[in-house]
Amino acid sequence: MWGCVRLSRLISLGAAFALAGAVTATETGADPAPRRVVSINLCTDQLAMLLAAPGQLISVSDLAADPHSSAMADAARGYRVNQGRAEEVYLLAPDLVVAGAYTDPATIGMLRRVGLRVEQFDTAKSLTDTRERIAQMARVLGRDDEGTALIAEFDARLAELKAKAGNHPRAALYHPNGYTLGGGTLADDILRAAGFRNLAAELGHRGGGTLPLEQLVMAAPDLLISAAPLPGASRSEAVLGHPALDALRKGRAGLRITSPDWICGTPHVLNAVERLTDARRALPEGGQ
């Protein structure tokens, strides 16, 4: 009994702390623009690089400079690179740390305990989310005008790309280990914006999951999209050379993509949409 009381008190105490935290967060949101911003997540890296004032962003994560993951690897070379560890981030003396929603909670907790302001960004699961992430980054950086301009540009380009939509051929995303992305993901939204139907979504996949090779071969999509090989061999990628997949590729259009444009909710997703739209128009009867 006592244990229960104790537990409920702890919970209410915890809730009180959480509320207090929320209040501080809103208060700090009204602060003047931060001057030393450190980003420790690939997606916030790119948003921050697009929106920050010169000199405002002082460090990005190491992934931002990796051309296999980052759509802005060249731009990232102009920044100091961090590994996202609490200690090095603290030593950079930032007044704002931007991180992803799934950044290691231990790191986030440590940064908050030592008194740093941390803003977390949820993963973008659609093109609409992407607009919101841009707006959120603009808000925390105190760069609302730049944010509004970037969103307007995004909307205009998206509308232009969508106007080219024709009939809707089926595309399948098939990545190493048979990984695919179904409904409710950014990749699904990219496919649809480019005028495709997503095979995995049609088969009932939501979120990420594995698409059995057998189902893929049976469904025979109009366009097969798979990841470009990465450096260093891996067993996971071996499935992309499976004889059944080779046989499937013979009959239809294939596309090997480099995925950085697909990973993060940034304006770069429109490059992915554009490439896909071109691929659709190149299909024998898919474009019209």
Place this chain on the structure above:
Amino acid sequence: MSRLALALSALVAVLFAASLTTGPSDTSTLSDLSALFLGGDGPLPLVMREIRLPRALLGLMIGASLGLAGAAMQGYLRNPLAEPGLIGVSGSAALGAVLAIHTGLAAAFTLGLPLAALAGAGTGVLLVLMLAGPRGASITLILAGIAISALAAALTSLVLNLSPNPYAASEIVFWMMGSLADRSMTHVWLALPLMVVGWVGLATLGRGLDALTLGEDAAEAMGIRLTRLRLTLVVGTAFVVGAATAVAGAIGFVGLVVPHLLRPLVGARPSRLLWASALGGAAMVLAADLAVRLVLPERDLKLGVLTALVGAPLFLHLIYKTRAEMA
């Protein structure tokens, strides 16, 4: 004895057919089989011949290999705990395979992968036999097994963690647990030649292992050359376990469970246990591979998860029995 052989063969045949006709796409058994044998239009013949057939064949081959290797090792060491997975032979084979893939050896020439796994497995068996001694007393065998398994697993993880390829680290679970998902006929042809060599070698051990049940002196008096028997065992096990691990990862417990279950049915004669365990192992891996496709088809469950779920309780039972005997 022949009744047991018939029953086991029938079981393997049924499971093999079930493996061929089980898959995520909704097709009838009849159309599956006609597509397999007669071909035809559409994607189904491709699915049957390039995806399901290699999976079923590999299940059969790998199961038989692990069962046979387990029975042979247990016969030689006269210890029911000797099992390729448990004592680190599969783990060392996995290390060899991982090294081959990540140094580019596997891509450089076709047989690089299975041969590297063979070298790994060979080293593993040799180390275990050396460390455990010819009698294979339980305590030294288990200690040697733990040491080699841990070392092989640590080095495998290290290689995968150091790889520049982001997928490599997630493959640790494959190499520790094994899977038959999305294998192709290429893998069958990679593994088969080595396995056949190993099967032939291990199959010749029957008479020697029978004699060994009377003790080493008696066996030698009966004209069994122990050094040669030991060499055949090492080489045969390395060939079958190396080939199996190279294409499907380290699948544990098959070589432990199967000989243990079948031993009473063959009158505890090691020579009979060899072929019985080969059939039983094939049945167990085929059944486990069916289960991973039926229980949680969308999650790509690893084979080792299921074999361990069956194997671990049996292991506990063995410990319990051993304690009762010692008391």
